[in-house]
Amino acid sequence: MVRTGAGPVNAARTVARLGRTAADALAVAGVAGGLVGSMAPGTVVVADRVLAEDGRLVATPASASVLAGELRRLGLPVTVGAVVSVPKVVHGRERRGDLARLGAVAVDTETAYALTGGWDVPTAVIRVVVDTPERELRSPGTVSRGVVALRHLRAAAPALAAWAAALNERTVLLAGPRSFCAGVERAITTVERALERYGDPVYVRRQIVHNRHVVDSLQSRGAIFVEELSEVPDGATVILSAHGVSQVVRAEAAGRDLNVIDATCPLVSKVHHEVRRFNQKGYQIVMIGHAGHDETEGTLGEAEGIALVTDRDDVAHLEVADPEKIAYITQTTLSPDDVAGIVAELSARYPAIVGPHAADICYATQNRQDALAAMAAECDLVLVVGSANSSNAARLVEVAQRCGAAAVLIEDESELALDLIGPARVVGITAAASTPPDLVERLVGTIAALGGATVEERRTSTENVNFPLPVEVR
Numbered sequence: 452m453v454r455t456g457a458g459p460v461n462a463a464r465t466v467a468r469l470g471r472t473a474a475d476a477l478a479v480a481g482v483a484g485g486l487v488g489s490m491a492p493g494t495v496v497v498a499d500r501v502l503a504e505d506g507r508l509v510a511t512p513a514s515a516s517v518l519a520g521e522l523r524r525l526g527l528p529v530t531v532g533a534v535v536s537v538p539k540v541v542h543g544r545e546r547r548g549d550l551a552r553l554g555a556v557a558v559d560t561e562t563a564y565a566l567t568g569g570w571d572v573p574t575a576v577i578r579v580v581v582d583t584p585e586r587e588l589r590s591p592g593t594v595s596r597g598v599v600a601l602r603h604l605r606a607a608a609p610a611l612a613a614w615a616a617a618l619n620e621r622t623v624l625l626a627g628p629r630s631f632c633a634g635v636e637r638a639i640t641t642v643e644r645a646l647e648r649y650g651d652p653v654y655v656r657r658q659i660v661h662n663r664h665v666v667d668s669l670q671s672r673g674a675i676f677v678e679e680l681s682e683v684p685d686g687a688t689v690i691l692s693a694h695g696v697s698q699v700v701r702a703e704a705a706g707r708d709l710n711v712i713d714a715t716c717p718l719v720s721k722v723h724h725e726v727r728r729f730n731q732k733g734y735q736i737v738m739i740g741h742a743g744h745d746e747t748e749g750t751l752g753e754a755e756g757i758a759l760v761t762d763r764d765d766v767a768h769l770e771v772a773d774p775e776k777i778a779y780i781t782q783t784t785l786s787p788d789d790v791a792g793i794v795a796e797l798s799a800r801y802p803a804i805v806g807p808h809a810a811d812i813c814y815a816t817q818n819r820q821d822a823l824a825a826m827a828a829e830c831d832l833v834l835v836v837g838s839a840n841s842s843n844a845a846r847l848v849e850v851a852q853r854c855g856a857a858a859v860l861i862e863d864e865s866e867l868a869l870d871l872i873g874p875a876r877v878v879g880i881t882a883a884a885s886t887p888p889d890l891v892e893r894l895v896g897t898i899a900a901l902g903g904a905t906v907e908e909r910r911t912s913t914e915n916v917n918f919p920l921p922v923e924v925r
């Protein structure tokens with residue numbers, strides 16, 4: 452670590468003395484002035500862009516998200532954004548107007564000068580806010596704000612150390628297929644088309660698919676997500692999520708003055724159809740699935756008295772009226788191995804049990820699990836991109852672990868722990884059926900920024916499934 456001292460001349464001279472070839476990476480850390488009113492003193496700004504005074508782009512530190520995540524896990528308040536450097540401390544209108552207009556969130560007098568000339572090595576920039584537009588330097592409380600900023604700067608040091616330790620060249624293996632399936636694409640397009648056709652707001656019962664980024668994006672475009680139909684006003688347009696709903700919800704929707712659009716995945720509807728078929732024939736139905744999942748709730752509500760089993764042990768506790776008249780169905784997003792074990796247990800106890808003509812586990816779940824299983828053993832670490840409430844994503848983590856790989860579920864690149872990625876040389880990546888493909892691209896970019904990456908796709912199958920949209924949005 453070298454101290455540059457304050458100001459452009461000190462920064463440029465000190466960094467030039469380091470020599471551009473001497474370092475494998477360069478981190479610039481210090482204090483700054485905030486340009487955003489809501490920013491509290493002590494906020495750690497992680498730069499994703501470094502701008503010169505005239506707005507020229509000087510550097511784009513590509514590890515910003517992952518570094519920000521690391522800092523947040525240390526308990527620090529963090530903002531990611533552009534840092535602009537100017538030759539002298541600025542006040543008043545110049546600060547509130549001219550610099551803020553560049554889109555920068557913080558201003559300093561060193562970073563751009565230190566990085567000018569180009570460093571062809573991984574770069575990180577953190578600046579801790581001392582003063583804000585409302586409380587500028589030399590206003591009352593400057594000293595205590597400075598103490599907080601320096602304390603946070605010191606507290607941020609372990610994150611920079613972890614970043615430096617994680618810098619290494621890696622091989623990234625991408626499982627194919629990964630990410631969106633046909634049912635998820637259909638559900639998202641249904642909401643988008645409904646917003647275009649009917650205008651906002653459009654209500655959606657439950658998460659349209661289990662992914663926070665998808666939900667946030669649709670919310671920003673006018674979708675309102677609710678738990679139950681009782682929250683939807685009369686006359687409104689409401690979309691039922693991809694996971695399907697029970698008969699009770701369907702009846703409630705039909706009895707209200709609502710424009711209902713059903714985005715249930717056709718493969719979930721197929722399971723509902725099986726339930727009705729078995730029910731009409733007088734079978735007692737057992738569902739293999741996870742309690743509390745939206746899809747399970749919807750399928751259980753398709754007929755009276757369906758028993759839920761989650762694992763082999765549950766089978767022993769079933770109360771069966773007629774062992775000759777029992778049928779099973781499954782949630783679509785389970786692991787085929789788990790299901791096979793439970794079906795074997797059911798068949799051993801109830802040899803007359805019948806099931807669906809073909810497995811209920813959908814093509815997308817099967818393909819994503821197969822692709823991951825084919826490459827997981829080669830990986831030091833497998834990253835599954837998806838939300839914690841995605842069944843599909845959770846099963847992918849289990850598949851990788853069963854293959855002997857360390858595996859974690861992350862929502863996006865900001866959840867990538869540097870100490871985890873640090874020692875990994877071969878990193879496998881897959882994504883749940885509800886995960887947008889661009890999240891995988893962002894994660895690959897983040898890993899590449901940590902010292903470089905050779906990216907290979909390992910594709911085991913190609914998908915060309917398409918489901919027609921609901922008639923209301925066709």
Ligand code: SF4
Pocket residue numbers: 632633634635693716717718719783784813814815816843884
């Ligand atoms: S994971 Fe399978 S069942 Fe679920 S939406 Fe996708 S295709 Fe449909």
